[in-house]
Amino acid sequence: MASTRERALHAAVDEVADHGIRALTHTRVDRRAGLPPGSTSNWFRTRSALLAGLVEHIAASERTTAPTRAAEQITSPDALVDTLTATIEALTGEHARRTRVRLTLFLDAAHDDELLAPLHEQRAAFVTWTTALLAQVGARHPAEAARTLLACGNGLVFHRLTVDPEAPVRPVVERAVRACLD
Structure with missing residues (x-):
């Protein structure tokens, strides 16, 4: 319990x-x-302490439920597409409520670096992970590609949470990954 x-x-x-x-x-x-x-x-x-606890809870929950595969298992662009597609589908499907709360916290507390520190740390880890994977699958400029790919993914998450929950994920992710490899 x-x-x-x-x-x-x-x-x-x-x-x-x-x-x-x-x-x-x-x-x-x-x-x-x-x-x-x-x-x-x-x-x-205090309410601030409750918000801080909520931020840390969201970050910890996302770390433990992310459907990402181990980096050594992602050796091809197709494997990267599969992993990112599964991640976005989970964030906007079974974990959509938590994702909405994370986005709400990011927007509402944008002025409070201390409050957002756990989410920023998590984001930095995901950027590092994505950059390494893009390098592993052959991106010529993996750091730039990671920023592009994450921006695309964030846009797709936002679109599915606000406009079209059934918007296809894989075709968008596949185009973005392919573009990032050039």
Whole structure:
């Protein structure tokens, strides 16, 4: 069974996913999690602490559920396309609520580097991973290609979350990967 802290964090994700960042309060999280009043504030004394806990929770959740394959398994452009397609489909499918919350946090807390540090660290690790994979599959300029590929992927994630949840992923990823190899 999940700890009180974990229940509160899962409820915080759901609260923000359903009602936006301004709805995030200790009382609403307690109620949503089915916790006694004051339980969330025992773990997160202030709203800022609750937001920081939520940011770290999102980052940790994404690290543990990313459907990426080990780098040594990605030895061809097709394997890279498969991995990135699976990642985007997971972010906009089974993990869409969490992805929406991450994007909300990025936008709402854009002025707070300390709050966003866990998400920025995760992003930097993903950039490094993508750059290495692009080099491994033959990109001539892997760092530039990684920036391009990640921008394309971010756009596709945003499009699927806001406009067309069924937008095809693989054809877009395949074109982007092929372009990044030139």
